[in-house]
Amino acid sequence: xxxxxxxxxxxxxxxxxxxxxxxxxxxxxxxxxxxxxxxxxxxxxxxxxxxxxxxxxxxxxxxxxxxxxxxxxxxxxxxxxxxxxxxxxxxxxxxxxxxxxxxxxxxxxxxxxxxxxxxxxxxxxxxxxxxxxxxxxxxxxxxxxxxxxxxxxxxxxxxxxxxxxxxxxxxxxxxxxxxxxxxxxxxxxxxxxxxxxxxxxxxxxxxxxxxxxxxxxxxxxxxxxxxxxxxxxxxxxxxxxxxxxxxxxxxxx
Amino acid sequence: xxxxxxxxxxxxxxxxxxxxxxxxxxxxxxxxxxxxxxxxxxxxxxxxxxxxxxxxxxxxxxxxxxxxxxxxxxxxxxxxxxxxxxxxxxxxxxxxxxxxxxxxxxxxxxxxxxxxxxxxxxxxxxxxxxxxxxxxxxxxxxxxxxxxxxxxxxxxxxxxxxxxxxxxxxxxxxxxxxxxxxxxxxxxxxxxxxxxxxxxxxxxxxxxxxxxxxxxxxxxxxxxxxxxxxxxxxxxxxxxxxxxxxxxxxxxx
Numbered sequence: 001x002x003x004x005x006x007x008x009x010x011x012x013x014x015x016x017x018x019x020x021x022x023x024x025x026x027x028x029x030x031x032x033x034x035x036x037x038x039x040x041x042x043x044x045x046x047x048x049x050x051x052x053x054x055x056x057x058x059x060x061x062x063x064x065x066x067x068x069x070x071x072x073x074x075x076x077x078x079x080x081x082x083x084x085x086x087x088x089x090x091x092x093x094x095x096x097x098x099x100x101x102x103x104x105x106x107x108x109x110x111x112x113x114x115x116x117x118x119x120x121x122x123x124x125x126x127x128x129x130x131x132x133x134x135x136x137x138x139x140x141x142x143x144x145x146x147x148x149x150x151x152x153x154x155x156x157x158x159x160x161x162x163x164x165x166x167x168x169x170x171x172x173x174x175x176x177x178x179x180x181x182x183x184x185x186x187x188x189x190x191x192x193x194x195x196x197x198x199x200x201x202x203x204x205x206x207x208x209x210x211x212x213x214x215x216x217x218x219x220x221x222x223x224x225x226x227x228x229x230x231x232x233x234x235x236x237x238x239x240x241x242x243x244x245x246x247x248x249x250x251x252x253x
Numbered sequence: 254x255x256x257x258x259x260x261x262x263x264x265x266x267x268x269x270x271x272x273x274x275x276x277x278x279x280x281x282x283x284x285x286x287x288x289x290x291x292x293x294x295x296x297x298x299x300x301x302x303x304x305x306x307x308x309x310x311x312x313x314x315x316x317x318x319x320x321x322x323x324x325x326x327x328x329x330x331x332x333x334x335x336x337x338x339x340x341x342x343x344x345x346x347x348x349x350x351x352x353x354x355x356x357x358x359x360x361x362x363x364x365x366x367x368x369x370x371x372x373x374x375x376x377x378x379x380x381x382x383x384x385x386x387x388x389x390x391x392x393x394x395x396x397x398x399x400x401x402x403x404x405x406x407x408x409x410x411x412x413x414x415x416x417x418x419x420x421x422x423x424x425x426x427x428x429x430x431x432x433x434x435x436x437x438x439x440x441x442x443x444x445x446x447x448x449x450x451x452x453x454x455x456x457x458x459x460x461x462x463x464x465x466x467x468x469x470x471x472x473x474x475x476x477x478x479x480x481x482x483x484x485x486x487x488x489x490x491x492x493x494x495x496x497x498x499x500x501x502x503x504x505x506x
Contacts, residue, residue, distance in 0.1 A: 042295035043358045044323075050447070050455040070297075072359075073444075077456060080444045102371060104491065105296045106325075118355060118439040146506055154503040160496050177506040181492040186371040191333045194303070202303040203330060233500060235493040238357065239434040243413050243486040250407040251484075253399055253430040 001027030004087040004121070006074045008038045008095065008108030011056060011066045015094035018137035019126060020062070022144040023091060026152075029062040030087070032078040034071060034108075039097070041070045041108035043115065053077060071108040075115040090116035091148075093126030093164075094140050096133070100165045100220035100230060101183035101209075110234075113161040117236060123161040124151065129224050130168035139171040143229055147177070156233060163232045165224045175227040182232050183221035184212040254280030257340040257374070259327045261291045261348065261361030264309060264319045268347035271390035272379060273315070275397040276344060279405075282315040283340070285331040287324060287361075292350070294323045294361035296368065306330060324365040332372055343369035344401075346379030347393050349386070353418045353473035353483060354436035354462075363487075366414040370489060376414040377404065382477050383421035392424040396482050400430070409486055416485045418477045428480040435485050436474035437465040 003023055007016045011033035023029055035054070051069035058064075065082060067074045071092065079086070092112040099107040109125045116123030124147075128140055147164060156162060163182075167174060187207040195201055216222055220230035256276055260269045264286035276282055288307070304322035311317075318335060320327045324345065332339070345365040352360040362378050369376030377400075381393055400417060409415060416435075420427060440460040448454055469475055473483035 037301065040298040040300045042297045042325075042364065044295045044297040045293040045359055045458055047293045047458055048290065050457045051444075052453075052455055072295075073458070076443045076458065080442050081446060081456060102489065105367060105371075105489065106298055111295065114358060118358075119441065143506075150504045150506070154500070156500060157493070157496050160493050179497055179501045179504060181494070181497060182490050184490070188372065189333050190329045191304075193334060200305075202305055203334060204303045205298055205300055205326070205329065231500075231504075233493045233496040234491040235496070236355065236358070236491070237435050237437070238487040238489070238491065240410070240413050240486045240488040241434070243410050243488070244432055244434060247407070247409060247484070247486060248432045251403045251432060253396075253403070 001089060002087040003027050003029050004078050004090045005029055005031045006033050006071055006092050006112045008034065008041060008071045010034050010037050011064060013096065015096050015137065018140055019091060019094050022141055024061060026148065030078060030083055031064040032067055032074045032082055034074060035066045035068050038070050038108045040106050041111060042106050043072050043111040044070045046070060046073050051077065071112040072115045075112050079119055086119065087121055090121045090123040091126065094137060095127035096135060097127065097131045098129035098165055098224060099125065099127040099163065100224055101185040104163055104182065110163055114236060117161045120158060122155065124164060126164050128166045128168065136170060139169060139174050140166045142171045143174065143177060160233045160235050163234055165220055165230045167224050167227050169227055174229060177229045177231065178223050180218055180220045180223050180230045180232050183219035185221055186210055254342060255340040256280050256282050257331050257336065257343045258282055258284045259286050259324055259345050259365045261287065261294060261324045263287050263290050264317060266349065268349050268390065271393055272344060272347050275394055277314060279401065283331060283336055284317040285320055285327045285335055287327060288319045288321050291323050291361045293359050294364060295359050296325050296364040297323045299323060299326050304330065324361040325368045328365050328368040339372065340374055343374045343376040344379065347390060348380035349388060350380065350384045351382035351418055351477060352378065352380035352416060353477055354438040357416055357435065363416055367489060370414045373411060375408065377417060379417050381419045381421065389423060392422060392427050393419045395424045396427065396430060413486045413488050416487055418473055418483045420477050420480050422480055427482060430482045430484065431476050433471055433473045433476050433483040433485050436472035438474055439463055
């Protein structure tokens, strides 16, 4: 198998090293990952300036490149200028931090998985609910392999990508794996004002997660917080069909 | 009404000026738009550096601010630090360029509409299928008003935002308005390699749109190309429920 790996934390991140360990047994790896941290870049693309590509290593079974652009730039550049043909699988991550609920909207890790899906490549995003640099990726390694094995044995639909979130727990404390739906929630009251030494205001993005369905145990955010690994199949058609039908009847021009 | 306006082309763009013209009769306008062009920024947020906010003008019925961040930063900053209360309506645009089909994934204009929806504010994105700086916004003004009137008379669901695309036609040549679904298509073969004067390679994002359903006349991309205004109701839950049910049966751990 030809496998494309990327992430949004940069090519030197421990999460990517863990992902490489998981994926090496499955085939040839091509890593095209950002030079620097690109968290919160969503599906952003670089249009105003050109991007650079730098070969980091080439060893048996793996080539590693760093790209100056966003995670989506990494995927596009891999597809158009690095890989000889479309890969069989794309895996993005392992992200340092949870990407459940509406985090899927802001996540660069999942932006890369969206992009793989647009290219018709089966795509999976892996995230660990632990921001710390010395996060424990052992649970991800054990269960990540199980998840890849399931995906190869029972492929998911071509219009879908998988959003996998691991709880911040030692492997033996993980309660299990659940196929789930996207949780409803949002971040609010997010910018805080400060004043610089010259007397001018500036604003830092912070954020407070508001859980719109604290009781739901079939949705990813709560499942991960309860110690489960969540897997959400996401598609790219965001049309709300019931609302489309309703508005078609009500609106007149 | 309290109305929040933003865009991704920057606070000086002619598309925003046209949007202000459309929206002024409806209430008090607060404009928080990027300092510079932020096309293709999707739902990206600024996390590594702080953002700045600059008051541009304050006149009867309208306050205008420029923000150094992305379109989503503009919305978050407006909500948390500019507006005294949640606005009644958010309108983003008018974007210089079509945002139909999978453009919704990369668009900063629509990233702002997604963000408004997360805050529980009825949100609409307007885009004109014309990239040129001297694009004709007259059709947008006439039909934009009709669309706002419909949205006020028959409100769309709170979990939905509207993606409106106008064809690049004089008002009298526009064939009509169609409520539609998101078109299936993608951009491929997108980076081109060049060599700089120092002998190093660099890559420009270009792109070729591949229309996956050239015959469909109920989907936004083709409708706009055929001279219609398309309105797609989008929601934020990207879960593929049939695929979720299928995988729940097939996958075992």
